[in-house]
Amino acid sequence: MMFKRQQPLTRNFPTAKESAQVQAEAEPLGKYDGPESAYRLAFTDTDFLLREELRPVRMQLELLKPEMVQQEQDIKATVVIFGSARIPSEDKARAGLALAQQSQDPAAIKRAEVQLSMSRYYEEARRFAAIVTRASAERAEPLYVVTGGGPGIMEAGNRGAHEAGGKSIGLNIVLPHEQHPNPYITPELCFQFHYFGLRKMHFLMRSVALVCFPGGFGTLDELFETMTLIQTGKCRRRPILLFGREFWTRLINFELLIETGMISPGDEQLFHFVESAEEAWALLEREYEQAQAGLTRKDK
Template structure:
């Protein structure tokens, strides 16, 4: 007699409850596992950054809409962001030092525009740089200049922001829109409330920033304290932005080390 193709326990073996939890995508993507997904998003990037011996970063924000050949001042902003990525990488310690650590590695949101320019500048210097991409309804693809092994993608904005902030030795912000403002004010609020170290924040192109963000009006209205105005410094180009960071205590490495072949 032919064997019954359906064993008596077929229904049990086919049940979703019988799947190994770690292989059950429906379960892992369910609402009860949101905390676990947060943990996984934190742990993956954290583990890789530790493997690459990245102790600290310089975060560069700015508009994804800026183009190297765009209208108005866009080409200048792009060029200065690219120049800053190179300067910071060459002078900040992005190459492995004698202790096998990297400091002030360029970190961006991983996308186009100013983010691309800063990652590109690091690549010009032959240094590693990080791209913290975010999954969006309209697909954001990583730019071609962040180090491939340091190009991440997050689902949760909160976890992406945490990784952008937690190793930052400084924040340099080029002209941008709502996303740039969101990231900037997040860091300013953390600094104002003492929830983050006193890392320097430099805004590039003072005329642009004063036209869209009136700090003095906030002060006059009593919305911020006089000391809060000191949270911000302004610069006009890559070199002056770097000098401002150094003047505020950022360590400068005068002669970059040479990275050995990657063995991690």
């Protein structure tokens, strides 16, 4: 005789969420409610989770939370945009120059003129992100723009994707000086990190390309870690685009590195210089098509 189950099986034990809810709704317990009490559930006890010994658990949480959320949001392929937080939009740069000219301070005027010149990179990052978002929207696996979530070039990347009607990701970091996420990140894809290493890991985990605009120490750190991982074979090769040949060749003497044997001939081919959003996207499309063609040949 077959046993027929009339109702679906329920969990044997309450979920952690249910237990936390029971604890939150429980009547006060007097002396066991105080800060010195160890009565709280371990996973709801913030003071416990922030103890020095719990660092491995916190690191695991920073790995898991963005990973699980992106899986739920079906984010499979990304284009990462690196660049300075200090590069303003053209509108802001022009407003800054007007103020500097009113002050008649030559040094302030010079700084404002440089800011206006650099603002072209903000506008290129904005246009590039919009092109990526629109062009890949109908693909089986759309490309999503990822930035560090702050102002400047990061804002431009998220803004371009937002203006194109797409989602984008922001990977913010807690810094000694307060930094708010820019207003263009998709809210459910706006993350905050404590550990730089895990944040940089998430930049690379889904990336099919990295696009690097002018920037300072943080941008250089992100760029060179990526190139080191590719050079040493620790991660798969992917296109790295450097926006602005003049900036990058003045900043880094790549030829000297080859001449002195600090890098091998051919290592300079890990990256490409580009000058416009359209040029960058055309290069990525070629790389993408070649990669897909290679996969097809292997399948045969």
